[in-house]
Amino acid sequence: MAAQSVAVIGAGAVGSYYGARLAQAGHDVRFLMRRDFRAVRQSGLRVTSPDGDFDLPSPSVHDDSSQIGHVDWVLCALKTTSLGDAPALVAPCLGPDTRILCLMNGLGVEERFADWFGEERIFGGLAFTCINREKPGCVSHLRYGAVTVGHLGDDPAEVQRALDLWSGATVDFDGTPSLLRSRWEKLGWNIPFNGLCVAGGAITTDRVVTDPDLRAAARRTMDEIVDAGNADLAAHGQTARIDRDAMIERMFGLTDAMGAYRPSTMIDFVEGRPMEVEEMFAEPLRRARALGVDTPHIALLTALMRSLDQRREGD
Secondary structure: OOOOEEEEEOOOHHHHHHHHHHHHOOOEEEEEOOOOHHHHHHHOEEEEOOOOOEEEOOOEEEOOHHHOOOEEEEEEOOOHHHHHHHHHHHHHHEEEEEEEEEOOOOOOHHHHHHHHHOHHHEEEEEEEEEEEEOOOOEEEEEEEEEEEEEEOOOOHHHHHHHHHHOOOOOOOEEEOOOHHHHHHHHHHHHHHHHHHHHHOOOOOHHHHHHOHHHHHHHHHHHHHHHHHHHHHHHHOOOOOOOOHHHHHHHHHHHHHOOOOOOOHHHHHHHOOOOOOOHHHHHHHHHHHHHOOOOOHHHHHHHHHHHHHHHHHHHO
16 A cells, blocks of 8 residues: 554553554554663664564654654553543644554553544454563564454544555454453553563563463453453444453463563553553453453452552652
8 A cells, every 4th residue: 555654652661662563564654652762763663573674764753743744553652651642742743534543452441542532443353462662762572462453433444544564564453353352352462461570579471371370360360351241342332242261361372472571551550650440451350340340350350450660659
């Protein structure tokens, strides 16, 4: 397809990697950067990946989104701990036909963007990948990288528009007919593995899947997520449902092959940053309780994550 203009808002590990892949495919990508701004402006952006290492020697980088201008697409990869900053950061990049792809964790994110900018332009992207940010200007893609994309209104034509953007990029992009179902399926990994890796004392994913008790706890948490997710889908009038056995088998299969991976929330915990508790843990728990679904493992992980986050704020 013809080159599109793309603003990457939230160019951390995930935003930088996927933005760099779009730039590699020939799109006009403009990065909003904070921590790495000077390093990338001076020396470019370096990506190491099993799918091929590459450099962007002179990417378009900015430290103020008002400098970016109107674009065809906004790729918002902020942490949900900065979700409140999104309207001011995204708005300067929007023209009348700009689409917004929220490449973020959690539940209810797209609805927040719809409140700010209108439902018709909002998409959600669910990335299953292992990516870490290394020294400034360097991103390490370790494994996986597939992204599932959906439209908030589940409009098939709009989903195809998003897939067309990524058609020339070295990324496995797939569409979903139900964004809400895909959100809950992603939580099937995020809640147990982010939660247990933090609550277990900043352990890596291999410790969870090889310890029989932790693996069993992850499995029971996944069961609760399926129950809550399917109840939420029914409450929204959708016929789509999560296939329990297929989802759980897939999540464990991918994680068993992952090795000693540090999930993003565990890294935030170790480095003393705010953790993505509200959208990743608390909002799913709120919906489950409102629907009368019993979720004791999700409730325990949410309470532990909140307590640890509050202790960080106190420190």
